[in-house]
Amino acid sequence: MTDPADKTTVLPAGRTGRDPDIHGAPVAEKGHDTAKAPAGHPILSVQDLRVTFDVRKRGAWPWTPPDKLHAVGGVSFDIAPGECLGVVGESGSGKSTLARAIVGTVPSSGGAIVFEGEDLALMDRTQRRHHRRDVQMIFQDPLAALNPRMTVGDIIAEPLITHRPETSRKDVKARVGELMERVGLLPNLVNRYPHEFSGGQCQRIGIARALVLSPKLLICDEPVSALDVSVQAQVVNLLAELRRDMGLSMIFIAHDLSVVKHISDRIVVMYLGRLMEQAKSRPLCTRPEHPYTQALISSVPIPDPVLEAKRQRPVLEGELPSPLSPPSGCVFRTRCPKARPDCATGLPPVIDLGDGHLVACPYHAPADVLEPA
Ligand code: ADP
Numbered sequence: 001m002t003d004p005a006d007k008t009t010v011l012p013a014g015r016t017g018r019d020p021d022i023h024g025a026p027v028a029e030k031g032h033d034t035a036k037a038p039a040g041h042p043i044l045s046v047q048d049l050r051v052t053f054d055v056r057k058r059g060a061w062p063w064t065p066p067d068k069l070h071a072v073g074g075v076s077f078d079i080a081p082g083e084c085l086g087v088v089g090e091s092g093s094g095k096s097t098l099a100r101a102i103v104g105t106v107p108s109s110g111g112a113i114v115f116e117g118e119d120l121a122l123m124d125r126t127q128r129r130h131h132r133r134d135v136q137m138i139f140q141d142p143l144a145a146l147n148p149r150m151t152v153g154d155i156i157a158e159p160l161i162t163h164r165p166e167t168s169r170k171d172v173k174a175r176v177g178e179l180m181e182r183v184g185l186l187p188n189l190v191n192r193y194p195h196e197f198s199g200g201q202c203q204r205i206g207i208a209r210a211l212v213l214s215p216k217l218l219i220c221d222e223p224v225s226a227l228d229v230s231v232q233a234q235v236v237n238l239l240a241e242l243r244r245d246m247g248l249s250m251i252f253i254a255h256d257l258s259v260v261k262h263i264s265d266r267i268v269v270m271y272l273g274r275l276m277e278q279a280k281s282r283p284l285c286t287r288p289e290h291p292y293t294q295a296l297i298s299s300v301p302i303p304d305p306v307l308e309a310k311r312q313r314p315v316l317e318g319e320l321p322s323p324l325s326p327p328s329g330c331v332f333r334t335r336c337p338k339a340r341p342d343c344a345t346g347l348p349p350v351i352d353l354g355d356g357h358l359v360a361c362p363y364h365a366p367a368d369v370l371e372p373a
């Protein structure tokens with residue numbers, strides 16, 4: 001597996017200097033002495049990615065310049081072939097925007113997205129078409145993502161017919177049948193319409209459609225958040241199985257850490273468009289270092305009342321600040337239990353704790369959190 005620290009701006013453990021220029025920027029550009037040669041080639045390398053939207057206030061004069069909303073503000077990570085990266089953070093932290101930028105449906109305003117060695121921003125039309133084929137996405141609301149006027153068979157076949165029009169009707173039919181079976185749908189339902197299916201089944205249709213072109217990277221944007229709890233585990237297990245069997249690389253986005261931890265090899269924690277912590281799944285969930293990760297884990301109740309009563313819970317107070325006017329310095333400082341006056345000045349350094357564990361907080365400390373099952 002690629003060590004994420006190989007590609008990310010880092011400070012050695014213990015160094016807590018504040019460098020406003022350092023947050024999330026790739027090491028190659030900044031030339032830090034901690035940079036190591038990457039072990040193998042990542043399938044995807046996101047380097048200091050920034051996505052900014054122009055937002056106009058309602059009733060504003062047309063000639064007033066729009067406000068800038070920094071939905072993603074300098075995020076870096078790598079994904080090795082076959083790896084699953086979890087992305088967590090509250091609603092509004094920029095997870096979907098990150099996903100859409102990687103797919104290429106939202107333009108980035110800075111940094112780079114390098115897929116299989118090719119920079120997305122520098123791709124020509126043909127390369128972009130290949131990128132659209134190789135990187136597929138599944139969405140949170142399964143029913144809304146499916147065209148209500150198309151049959152299940154047509155929905156699954158559509159990307160294949162668009163990208164490989166030379167495929168014969170017989171082959172398309174066979175591929176659709178094979179995928180329906182693979183995702184746990186009876187192939188005789190091929191002529192039904194989406195509204196005839198449950199939420200879980202609609203998500204299976206979405207998964208089959210995303211897989212029809214045999215993508216290399218599958219981005220799952222909150223794929224189970226809209227489903228009943230009983231169905232969530234089935235869909236997560238299906239995705240885990242598919243990933244194993246097809247050797248897929250995956251980005252699994254959720255607002256709840258407990259959903260991503262079983263399927264992900266590594267997890268990135270985002271807040272207000274910025275990376276807070278990144279580590280292998282187990283250490284991130286059992287010994288989180290960043291106050292935000294600790295609060296995220298503690299906000300999920302444990303079903304056992306005795307354990308729940310014993311638990312120390314740093315609570316997340318207040319609302320997510322507006323991304324139009326984010327706090328200065330560390331964006332989490334206004335809700336952080338450990339915030340100090342200097343957190344308001346300069347971006348926090350990203351500290352490398354070893355083994356790919358990165359934390360963007362100079363006052364980080366491990367906490368043994370009692371994680372929910
Ligand atoms: P998440 O998926 O983590 O909930 P999003 O990526 O959807 O977060 O949104 C991050 C921020 O970017 C939010 O404040 C959202 O309002 C804003 N945003 C997303 N898409 C657009 C857009 N097309 N135009 C303006 N603002 C947007």
Ligand code: MG
Binds near residue numbers: 221
């Ligand atoms: Mg989202």
